[in-house]
Amino acid sequence: MSHPEIVTYPDREMMALSLADRIATELRQNLDAIGATSLCVPGGSTPAAMFRALSDLPLDWGNVTVFLNDERWVDWDHPRSNSAMLRQTLLTGPAEAAQYLDLYTGAATPEVAAPDLAEKMQAHLPITVLVLGMGDDMHTASLFPNAPGLDRLMAHDAPAVMAAGGGAEPRITLTAPALQSALHTHIMIAGAEKRAALDTAIGADPADAPISLFLRDATVHYAE
Numbered sequence: 001m002s003h004p005e006i007v008t009y010p011d012r013e014m015m016a017l018s019l020a021d022r023i024a025t026e027l028r029q030n031l032d033a034i035g036a037t038s039l040c041v042p043g044g045s046t047p048a049a050m051f052r053a054l055s056d057l058p059l060d061w062g063n064v065t066v067f068l069n070d071e072r073w074v075d076w077d078h079p080r081s082n083s084a085m086l087r088q089t090l091l092t093g094p095a096e097a098a099q100y101l102d103l104y105t106g107a108a109t110p111e112v113a114a115p116d117l118a119e120k121m122q123a124h125l126p127i128t129v130l131v132l133g134m135g136d137d138m139h140t141a142s143l144f145p146n147a148p149g150l151d152r153l154m155a156h157d158a159p160a161v162m163a164a165g166g167g168a169e170p171r172i173t174l175t176a177p178a179l180q181s182a183l184h185t186h187i188m189i190a191g192a193e194k195r196a197a198l199d200t201a202i203g204a205d206p207a208d209a210p211i212s213l214f215l216r217d218a219t220v221h222y223a224e
Protein backbone atom coordinates (compact mmCIF):
# COMPACT_ATOMS: atom_id res chain seq x y z
CA MET A 1 0.00 0.00 0.00
CA SER A 2 1.33 3.47 -0.92
CA HIS A 3 1.22 5.96 1.96
CA PRO A 4 2.11 9.44 0.73
CA GLU A 5 3.77 12.10 2.81
CA ILE A 6 0.94 14.46 3.88
CA VAL A 7 1.70 18.06 4.88
CA THR A 8 -1.22 19.73 6.68
CA TYR A 9 -1.35 23.55 6.73
CA PRO A 10 -3.24 25.78 9.18
CA ASP A 11 -5.15 27.39 6.28
CA ARG A 12 -5.38 27.57 2.48
CA GLU A 13 -3.33 30.76 2.24
CA MET A 14 -0.40 29.17 4.06
CA MET A 15 -0.66 26.16 1.78
CA ALA A 16 -0.64 28.37 -1.33
CA LEU A 17 2.40 30.39 -0.20
CA SER A 18 4.43 27.43 1.06
CA LEU A 19 3.77 25.25 -1.95
CA ALA A 20 4.58 28.11 -4.36
CA ASP A 21 7.92 28.56 -2.58
CA ARG A 22 8.72 24.87 -2.70
CA ILE A 23 7.89 24.62 -6.41
CA ALA A 24 10.02 27.67 -7.19
CA THR A 25 12.96 26.08 -5.34
CA GLU A 26 12.59 22.82 -7.28
CA LEU A 27 12.33 24.69 -10.60
CA ARG A 28 15.36 26.83 -9.75
CA GLN A 29 17.47 23.79 -8.85
CA ASN A 30 16.60 22.17 -12.18
CA LEU A 31 17.25 25.39 -14.11
CA ASP A 32 20.69 25.70 -12.48
CA ALA A 33 21.62 22.05 -13.01
CA ILE A 34 20.05 21.23 -16.36
CA GLY A 35 18.49 24.30 -18.00
CA ALA A 36 15.18 23.68 -19.77
CA THR A 37 12.55 22.89 -17.17
CA SER A 38 8.88 21.90 -17.23
CA LEU A 39 6.00 22.60 -14.86
CA CYS A 40 2.75 20.66 -15.26
CA VAL A 41 -0.21 22.00 -13.28
CA PRO A 42 -3.86 21.18 -12.60
CA GLY A 43 -6.93 23.11 -13.60
CA GLY A 44 -10.00 23.38 -11.40
CA SER A 45 -10.55 25.82 -8.57
CA THR A 46 -8.08 24.73 -5.85
CA PRO A 47 -4.73 25.97 -7.24
CA ALA A 48 -5.57 29.61 -8.19
CA ALA A 49 -4.10 31.22 -5.03
CA MET A 50 -0.93 29.11 -5.28
CA PHE A 51 -0.57 30.11 -8.96
CA ARG A 52 -0.84 33.82 -8.07
CA ALA A 53 1.89 33.43 -5.43
CA LEU A 54 4.14 31.44 -7.77
CA SER A 55 3.73 33.89 -10.67
CA ASP A 56 5.40 36.61 -8.59
CA LEU A 57 8.51 34.66 -7.62
CA PRO A 58 11.85 35.44 -9.26
CA LEU A 59 12.85 32.61 -11.62
CA ASP A 60 14.33 32.24 -15.08
CA TRP A 61 10.76 31.87 -16.33
CA GLY A 62 11.81 32.10 -19.99
CA ASN A 63 13.34 28.62 -19.67
CA VAL A 64 10.28 27.08 -18.02
CA THR A 65 7.62 25.38 -20.14
CA VAL A 66 4.23 25.33 -18.46
CA PHE A 67 1.36 23.04 -19.40
CA LEU A 68 -1.81 21.77 -17.80
CA ASN A 69 -2.39 18.21 -16.58
CA ASP A 70 -5.54 18.24 -18.68
CA GLU A 71 -7.98 20.54 -20.43
CA ARG A 72 -11.70 20.68 -21.08
CA TRP A 73 -12.37 20.91 -24.83
CA VAL A 74 -13.98 24.35 -24.69
CA ASP A 75 -12.98 27.65 -26.27
CA TRP A 76 -10.51 29.95 -24.54
CA ASP A 77 -13.26 32.37 -23.47
CA HIS A 78 -15.43 29.63 -21.94
CA PRO A 79 -15.92 29.87 -18.13
CA ARG A 80 -14.68 26.26 -17.76
CA SER A 81 -11.47 26.79 -19.74
CA ASN A 82 -8.51 25.79 -17.53
CA SER A 83 -6.24 27.74 -19.91
CA ALA A 84 -8.14 30.94 -19.23
CA MET A 85 -7.78 30.40 -15.48
CA LEU A 86 -4.05 29.75 -15.91
CA ARG A 87 -3.52 32.89 -17.98
CA GLN A 88 -5.23 34.98 -15.30
CA THR A 89 -3.43 33.45 -12.32
CA LEU A 90 -0.05 31.93 -13.25
CA LEU A 91 1.00 33.28 -16.66
CA THR A 92 1.13 36.86 -15.49
CA GLY A 93 3.77 39.14 -13.89
CA PRO A 94 7.29 37.62 -14.00
CA ALA A 95 5.83 34.24 -15.03
CA GLU A 96 4.37 35.74 -18.21
CA ALA A 97 7.82 35.03 -19.72
CA ALA A 98 7.24 31.24 -19.42
CA GLN A 99 6.65 29.16 -22.55
CA TYR A 100 3.06 27.92 -22.49
CA LEU A 101 2.17 24.68 -24.25
CA ASP A 102 -1.60 24.92 -24.64
CA LEU A 103 -3.46 21.58 -24.69
CA TYR A 104 -6.47 23.21 -26.35
CA THR A 105 -5.84 23.84 -30.04
CA GLY A 106 -9.27 24.82 -31.33
CA ALA A 107 -9.45 21.57 -33.39
CA ALA A 108 -12.90 20.02 -33.75
CA THR A 109 -12.22 17.29 -31.17
CA PRO A 110 -9.49 16.30 -28.70
CA GLU A 111 -9.01 13.08 -30.69
CA VAL A 112 -7.90 15.17 -33.70
CA ALA A 113 -5.44 17.23 -31.65
CA ALA A 114 -3.95 14.52 -29.41
CA PRO A 115 -1.33 12.84 -31.70
CA ASP A 116 0.42 16.13 -32.53
CA LEU A 117 0.35 17.24 -28.88
CA ALA A 118 1.70 13.86 -27.78
CA GLU A 119 4.67 14.32 -30.11
CA LYS A 120 5.30 17.92 -28.93
CA MET A 121 5.05 16.82 -25.31
CA GLN A 122 7.98 14.38 -25.69
CA ALA A 123 10.38 17.35 -25.71
CA HIS A 124 9.22 18.30 -22.19
CA LEU A 125 9.46 14.90 -20.51
CA PRO A 126 10.39 13.99 -17.90
CA ILE A 127 8.28 16.64 -16.21
CA THR A 128 10.40 18.57 -13.71
CA VAL A 129 7.62 19.55 -11.30
CA LEU A 130 4.15 18.04 -11.41
CA VAL A 131 1.28 19.47 -9.38
CA LEU A 132 -1.92 17.42 -9.37
CA GLY A 133 -5.37 18.29 -8.07
CA MET A 134 -8.03 15.77 -7.17
CA GLY A 135 -11.80 15.74 -7.48
CA ASP A 136 -14.03 14.47 -4.66
CA ASP A 137 -14.52 11.37 -6.87
CA MET A 138 -10.73 10.68 -6.75
CA HIS A 139 -10.12 11.67 -10.37
CA THR A 140 -6.93 13.47 -11.18
CA ALA A 141 -5.98 15.17 -14.47
CA SER A 142 -8.76 13.72 -16.71
CA LEU A 143 -8.33 10.17 -15.41
CA PHE A 144 -11.88 9.55 -14.16
CA PRO A 145 -12.84 6.48 -12.11
CA ASN A 146 -14.02 3.63 -14.34
CA ALA A 147 -14.38 5.96 -17.36
CA PRO A 148 -14.48 4.46 -20.87
CA GLY A 149 -10.89 4.27 -22.15
CA LEU A 150 -9.30 4.65 -18.69
CA ASP A 151 -7.26 1.44 -19.19
CA ARG A 152 -5.61 2.97 -22.25
CA LEU A 153 -4.84 6.24 -20.40
CA MET A 154 -3.13 4.21 -17.66
CA ALA A 155 -1.24 1.80 -19.97
CA HIS A 156 2.56 1.95 -19.64
CA ASP A 157 2.90 2.42 -23.44
CA ALA A 158 0.22 5.12 -23.77
CA PRO A 159 1.21 8.21 -25.80
CA ALA A 160 1.90 11.24 -23.61
CA VAL A 161 -1.37 12.99 -24.49
CA MET A 162 -4.78 11.47 -25.29
CA ALA A 163 -8.46 12.36 -25.49
CA ALA A 164 -10.36 11.42 -22.33
CA GLY A 165 -13.95 10.57 -21.46
CA GLY A 166 -15.82 10.67 -18.17
CA GLY A 167 -15.96 14.43 -17.62
CA ALA A 168 -18.81 16.87 -18.18
CA GLU A 169 -17.36 17.81 -21.59
CA PRO A 170 -14.83 16.21 -23.99
CA ARG A 171 -11.32 16.48 -22.57
CA ILE A 172 -7.67 16.01 -23.34
CA THR A 173 -5.17 14.80 -20.75
CA LEU A 174 -1.62 13.80 -20.10
CA THR A 175 -1.64 10.04 -19.61
CA ALA A 176 -0.48 8.19 -16.51
CA PRO A 177 3.03 7.33 -17.82
CA ALA A 178 3.69 10.93 -18.87
CA LEU A 179 2.53 12.23 -15.48
CA GLN A 180 4.49 9.53 -13.65
CA SER A 181 7.71 10.68 -15.35
CA ALA A 182 7.85 13.68 -12.99
CA LEU A 183 10.93 14.30 -10.87
CA HIS A 184 8.87 16.05 -8.15
CA THR A 185 5.16 15.37 -7.58
CA HIS A 186 2.85 17.44 -5.39
CA ILE A 187 -0.86 16.82 -4.84
CA MET A 188 -2.82 19.84 -3.65
CA ILE A 189 -6.18 19.31 -1.93
CA ALA A 190 -8.47 21.52 0.15
CA GLY A 191 -11.52 20.67 2.26
CA ALA A 192 -12.65 17.74 4.39
CA GLU A 193 -14.36 15.92 1.51
CA LYS A 194 -11.14 15.71 -0.47
CA ARG A 195 -9.20 14.62 2.63
CA ALA A 196 -11.71 11.77 3.14
CA ALA A 197 -11.46 10.88 -0.57
CA LEU A 198 -7.67 10.76 -0.26
CA ASP A 199 -7.90 8.31 2.66
CA THR A 200 -10.21 6.11 0.56
CA ALA A 201 -7.77 6.26 -2.36
CA ILE A 202 -4.80 4.99 -0.34
CA GLY A 203 -4.47 1.34 -1.36
CA ALA A 204 -7.48 1.45 -3.71
CA ASP A 205 -7.62 -0.01 -7.23
CA PRO A 206 -6.52 2.76 -9.67
CA ALA A 207 -9.59 2.01 -11.82
CA ASP A 208 -11.77 3.17 -8.88
CA ALA A 209 -9.36 5.84 -7.63
CA PRO A 210 -6.97 7.07 -10.36
CA ILE A 211 -5.20 9.40 -7.90
CA SER A 212 -3.80 6.28 -6.21
CA LEU A 213 -1.40 5.86 -9.16
CA PHE A 214 0.55 8.88 -7.92
CA LEU A 215 0.50 8.55 -4.14
CA ARG A 216 3.71 6.58 -3.65
CA ASP A 217 6.01 9.29 -4.96
CA ALA A 218 3.99 12.38 -4.08
CA THR A 219 3.86 14.91 -1.30
CA VAL A 220 0.23 15.73 -0.51
CA HIS A 221 -0.47 19.31 0.57
CA TYR A 222 -3.70 19.72 2.53
CA ALA A 223 -5.62 22.53 4.18
CA GLU A 224 -9.15 22.46 5.52
Ligand SMILES: O=C1O[C@H](COP(=O)(O)O)[C@@H](O)[C@H](O)[C@H]1O
Binds near residue numbers: 133
Ligand atom coordinates in the same frame (compact mmCIF):
# COMPACT_ATOMS: atom_id res chain seq x y z
O1 LIG B 1 -11.79 18.94 -13.66
C1 LIG B 1 -10.81 19.08 -13.01
O2 LIG B 1 -10.88 18.89 -11.67
C2 LIG B 1 -9.75 18.57 -10.87
C3 LIG B 1 -10.06 19.06 -9.46
O3 LIG B 1 -10.59 20.39 -9.52
P1 LIG B 1 -11.09 21.24 -8.25
O4 LIG B 1 -11.98 22.32 -8.82
O5 LIG B 1 -11.82 20.31 -7.34
O6 LIG B 1 -9.85 21.80 -7.61
C4 LIG B 1 -8.47 19.17 -11.45
O7 LIG B 1 -7.36 18.66 -10.77
C5 LIG B 1 -8.37 18.87 -12.95
O8 LIG B 1 -7.15 19.37 -13.51
C6 LIG B 1 -9.54 19.54 -13.62
O9 LIG B 1 -9.52 19.39 -15.03
